Amino acid sequence: MVTYPPMASHLETERLTLRPWSPSDAPALCALHAERGTGTSTLPYVQELIGAMLDRTTENGIALLPVRLRGEGGGRTGTGEDELLGYCGIVVGRSSLEEPEIAYELFRHAHGKGYATEAARAVLGAVARTGRERLWATTRPENAPSLRVLDKLGFTHDRTTTDERGEVVWLSVEL
Secondary structure (H helix, E strand, O other), X not given: OOOOOOOOOOEEOOOEEEOOOOHHHHHHHHHHHHHOOOOOOOHHHHHHHHHHHHHHHHHHOOOEEEEEEOOOOOOOOOOHHHOEEEEEEEEOOOOOOOOOEEEEEEOHHHOOOOHXXXXXXXXXXXXXXXXXXXXXXXXXXXXXXXXXXHHHOOOEEEEEEEEOXXXXXXXXXXX
């Protein structure tokens, strides 16, 4: 097994900051989970989830990072960096530690502004600097916005599989 250096855990773009989770992110992450429409996560559950994500990052050197606006006065609430827009990062997911999977999710109010593409582009750069050569993405064929983001990032269709919820589109990009 090849050993990779840890992915950078603090990333900045022109408009965004990605940095490790903190306990104070739990209420916003609960709200993001609730917005999915698949049920509401409890605060204790999300606090445990954040702890588990931080532990996995320490163990395997890859991270799923909160995405926040940079600067003052940004965002829907006018609080700038205090507003969690969602998350973006790398997970093992359906793939492997050697060729991990990109994952991202943003609040609906943050859709259509290029934030997912901007955050994912920063994450791709951070993953490339670890020496990995390929990154995967999976999504449902009906998730057109995610497919557009992946296309902008250079991901190409690899295959389509089926799971208990239906079709899964597999895409990859060479780093």
